[in-house]
Amino acid sequence: DVKVTQSSRYLVKRTGEKVFLECVQDMDHENMFWYRQDPGLGLRLIYFSYDVKMKEKGDIPEGYSVSREKKERFSLILESASTNQTSMYLCASSFPKDRNEKLLFGSGTQLSVL
Amino acid sequence: DQQVKQNSPSLSVQEGRISILNCDYTNSMFDYFLWYKKYPAEGPTFLISISSIKDKNEDGRFTVFLNKSAKHLSLHIVPSQPGDSAVYFCAATSSGSARQLTFGSGTQLTVLP
Secondary structure, X not given: OOOEEEOOOEEEEOOOOOEEEOEEEOOOOOEEEEEEEEOOOEEEEEEEEOOOOOXXXXXXXXXXXXXXXXXXXXXXXXXXXXXXXXXXXXXXXXXXXXXXXXXXXXXXXXXXXX | OOOEEOOOOEEEEEOOOOEEEEEEEOXXXXXXXXXXXXXXXXXXXXXXXXXXXXXXXXXXXXEEEEEOOOOEEEEEEOOOOHXXXXXXXXXXXXXXXXXXXXXXXXXXXXXXX
């Protein structure tokens, strides 16, 4: 069964910590995305990547960075976590030709920054 | 400024009746629209989509209507079932957007047995 796997379901971190959120997909998708979901705001795009070592900023990249060293893995990095980064983080992937109608999401990581 | 808006945070309907979820957009460049469904503790899953060259797309119990002049789309679920209870997100994209989706804030649908 094809899927997008996020390494942690729940994470609790302290303000100022460096946080790594990992995402792995087993479908050989070129495109990978990181979103955050907040009540009343829906899903907002943080970063995305079309290929290995390539990355593009989304709508809210401030305070985040990403790494894509291998095609199947896309990591989101919070350089110095802050309380306003408490959120549900969702990773997704797709083939380029699908225009995102086949965007497949992981189950999400609920991050709490104290 | 939100380019995709879902003004109803929640909706309750009786089982067997019609559910109508609404979505408005402001960006006239959007030419492809999607609905995703999300259950608690799971990621969103694709439900149905529509291109701007159409005004209706149907898939089983789900139909999406697009009114380009009003920049409005709606999702109809007939008949509604308790298993349809979830958060529904409207999303939009354009040919020149590098395949980025812009999501609405979501509507929590509750179907009462």
